[in-house]
Amino acid sequence: MSATRPEGYDPYAFEPFAVTVDLAVFTVRESRLHVLLVERGQEPYRGAWALPGGFLLPRESAETAARRELAEETGLTEQTAADLHLEQLRTYSEPDRDPRMRVVSVAYTALVPDLPEPRGGGDAAHARWMPLPSAAPPPAFGRGDPPLASLAFDHDRILADAHERIGAKLEYTCLATAFCPRQFTLGELQQVYETVWGVELDRPNFRRKVLATPGFVEAVEGEPRRTGGRGKPAALYRAGAASALHPPLLRPEGRHQT
Amino acid sequence: MSATRPEGYDPYAFEPFAVTVDLAVFTVRESRLHVLLVERGQEPYRGAWALPGGFLLPRESAETAARRELAEETGLTEQTAADLHLEQLRTYSEPDRDPRMRVVSVAYTALVPDLPEPRGGGDAAHARWMPLPSAAPPPAFGRGDPPLASLAFDHDRILADAHERIGAKLEYTCLATAFCPRQFTLGELQQVYETVWGVELDRPNFRRKVLATPGFVEAVEGEPRRTGGRGKPAALYRAGAASALHPPLLRPEGRHQT
DNA sequence: TCAAAAGTGTTGATCCTACACCCATGA
DNA sequence: TCATGGGTGTAGGATCAACACTTTTGA
Numbered sequence: 001m002s003a004t005r006p007e008g009y010d011p012y013a014f015e016p017f018a019v020t021v022d023l024a025v026f027t028v029r030e031s032r033l034h035v036l037l038v039e040r041g042q043e044p045y046r047g048a049w050a051l052p053g054g055f056l057l058p059r060e061s062a063e064t065a066a067r068r069e070l071a072e073e074t075g076l077t078e079q080t081a082a083d084l085h086l087e088q089l090r091t092y093s094e095p096d097r098d099p100r101m102r103v104v105s106v107a108y109t110a111l112v113p114d115l116p117e118p119r120g121g122g123d124a125a126h127a128r129w130m131p132l133p134s135a136a137p138p139p140a141f142g143r144g145d146p147p148l149a150s151l152a153f154d155h156d157r158i159l160a161d162a163h164e165r166i167g168a169k170l171e172y173t174c175l176a177t178a179f180c181p182r183q184f185t186l187g188e189l190q191q192v193y194e195t196v197w198g199v200e201l202d203r204p205n206f207r208r209k210v211l212a213t214p215g216f217v218e219a220v221e222g223e224p225r226r227t228g229g230r231g232k233p234a235a236l237y238r239a240g241a242a243s244a245l246h247p248p249l250l251r252p253e254g255r256h257q258t
Numbered sequence: 259m260s261a262t263r264p265e266g267y268d269p270y271a272f273e274p275f276a277v278t279v280d281l282a283v284f285t286v287r288e289s290r291l292h293v294l295l296v297e298r299g300q301e302p303y304r305g306a307w308a309l310p311g312g313f314l315l316p317r318e319s320a321e322t323a324a325r326r327e328l329a330e331e332t333g334l335t336e337q338t339a340a341d342l343h344l345e346q347l348r349t350y351s352e353p354d355r356d357p358r359m360r361v362v363s364v365a366y367t368a369l370v371p372d373l374p375e376p377r378g379g380g381d382a383a384h385a386r387w388m389p390l391p392s393a394a395p396p397p398a399f400g401r402g403d404p405p406l407a408s409l410a411f412d413h414d415r416i417l418a419d420a421h422e423r424i425g426a427k428l429e430y431t432c433l434a435t436a437f438c439p440r441q442f443t444l445g446e447l448q449q450v451y452e453t454v455w456g457v458e459l460d461r462p463n464f465r466r467k468v469l470a471t472p473g474f475v476e477a478v479e480g481e482p483r484r485t486g487g488r489g490k491p492a493a494l495y496r497a498g499a500a501s502a503l504h505p506p507l508l509r510p511e512g513r514h515q516t
Numbered sequence: 517t518c519a520a521a522a523g524t525g526t527t528g529a530t531c532c533t534a535c536a537c538c539c540a541t542g543a
Numbered sequence: 544t545c546a547t548g549g550g551t552g553t554a555g556g557a558t559c560a561a562c563a564c565t566t567t568t569g570a
Contacts, residue, residue, distance in 0.1 A: 016274035016275065017274065017275050017276070017277045017314070017362075018275070019275045019277070019351070019362050056275070056351070058353075058360070059353045060353065061351045061352050061353060062349060062351040062362070063351070088348050088349065090346050090348070090349075091320060091346065091348075091349040091364045093277070093314070093319045093320040093321070093364065094319050095316075095317045095318065095319060102316070104275075104277050104320070104362070104364075106349045106351065106362075172430070172506075185549085186549085186550095187548070187549075202533070202534070202535090203548085203549080203550085204533095204534090204535090204550075204551075204552085205532070205533065205534080207549090207550075207551095208532095208551095209532090225540095230541065230542050230543075230546080230547055230548075231540075231541065231542085231546085231547040231548030231549065232539060232540040232541055232547085232548060232549040232550080233540075233541070233548095233549080234548080234549055234550090235549085235550090246508070247508060247531090248430075248506065250504070250505060443522085444522085444523095445521070445522075460560070460561070460562085461521085461522080461523085462522095462523075462524075462525090462561090462562085463559070463560065463561080465522090465523075465524095466524095466559090467559090488519075488520055488521075488568065488569045488570075489519085489520040489521025489522065489567075489568060489569080490520085490521055490522040490523080490566065490567040490568050491521090491522080491567075491568070492521075492522055492523090493522085493523090505558090510560095
């Protein structure tokens with residue numbers, strides 16, 4: 001894809017690349033951030049946990065492949081999975097990241113509401129939601145932190161990058177609602193922030209901030225109410241049309257560091 | 259790269275993918291944002307302008323390939339090019355983005371100071387700095403805007419994505435300094451913001467904001483001074499160690515929109 | 517002496533934080 | 544009636560935009 005390609009370039013002359021997608025699928029349950037992992041049934045890394053993923057089909061874009069894998073691994077229909085938040089993270093291409101052959105992987109991050117236990121559509125028999133350490137993720141833009149766990153391939157690194165990214169994106173986008181069910185209370189939305197960031201937020205201020213941002217959430221008309229346990233029932237909201245937060249909702253530590 | 263790979267997977271059984279890197283190299287000169295383009299010498303899109311780029315060598319990561327291409331196209335030594343800002347943008351993998359074969363491209367964004375005219379190291383005989391329309395780029399998170407120009411392949415889209423990304427990143431990172439030479443004045447730094455965003459900023463406030471952010475810039479000791487034309491000579495600074503801006507430096511329009 | 521760019525000061529508006537306080541519900 | 548979570552109010556501090564003003568240079 002360049003002016004520098006030699007005239008008679010033959011794609012078969014090079015060692016072929018395989019292209020895969022890997023998914024970091026996050027959810028919030030029981031005030032913990034969880035990621036969807038699958039247990040590998042074969043070498044290499046047999047028995048190790050890995051991010052779900054798979055090869056691109058011959059006429060599939062990475063986006064399409066990621067959406068397909070997401071549906072497969074969560075056990076949802078493609079129809080339902082089409083509504084889930086999915087975004088490209090970055091591409092990993094170190095030559096030896098897979099010991100067998102040259103594999104370039106396009107990693108995606110998905111945010112889903114608390115779903116029923118994954119029942120794989122065949123392949124993903126050993127899929128599980130794994131809680132992440134509840135410590136706050138490293139502040140954005142710092143690399144080189146140690147891996148969180150010990151996953152197959154370079155999936156520790158991918159997971160750490162994804163974790164860091166969503167923490168940063170909560171600051172200046174509305175995507176926290178992607179973790180919530182169709183209708184949710186402001187308390188539930190606040191829990192998402194507190195869980196992902198690992199901090200406590202002031203409820204009155206959080207409420208004002210969210211409601212003051214046009215398009216972040218919309219009140220649900222018929223005033224049904226609902227409770228998270230006991231206490232006063234809360235008003236219900238659904239996600240609004242906005243995607244960016246202006247001005248951003250900064251992490252409390254954010255304002256005291258470099 | 260997944261538990262779903264069949265046991266006897268043969269990479270040669272699939273149509274092979276080619277993997278390339280494409281570079282959106284930006285610079286600021288004469289108060290205009292410029293991008294480095296090359297003229298294609300062969301079909302398809304012969305005679306059209308395209309982003310520089312090329313194939314991954316067999317044992318090269320995308321990052322390494324991008325760094326190598328950056329050095330080649332700018333005519334700098336690899337040594338010098340190693341200091342330039344280079345970051346992954348995203349990966350483009352639509353099946354028909356190249357009419358000849360299946361090509362997956364990892365796009366990178368590079369920010370460079372105002373360099374001498376590119377004298378390609380052989381391949382890039384027809385490289386040129388092209389000014390971008392001086393209108394402000396679309397605010398972050400809005401997609402689906404019309405392409406800026408008419409480049410080969412899907413390079414319009416890549417360029418638009420890169421343009422949008424750097425506009426957004428100036429808000430919450432320190433990377434505006436990547437556009438400046440080793441030593442620069444605050445006036446030059448402000449010009450970078452004004453050029454990329456297409457707005458005018460208040461000089462006193464800009465100055466205070468930059469100096470109040472620890473690690474953004476460092477005063478150069480021996481008080482040499484320098485002028486941008488006429489007027490009072492300005493103090494010189496160099497880039498600091500910080501990479502993130504907390505709190506961010508928001509675009510003026512940013513605070514009045516959704 | 518004038519234009520142009522650097523740099524300092526000030527003021528009023530706005531935003532944010534940290535609270536205090538009341539409301540509605542289940543046990 | 545008490546504990547729990549939802550929701551409103553408010554005062555002080557920090558931040559910021561706007562603009563006036565001084566300084567230093569080249570022409």
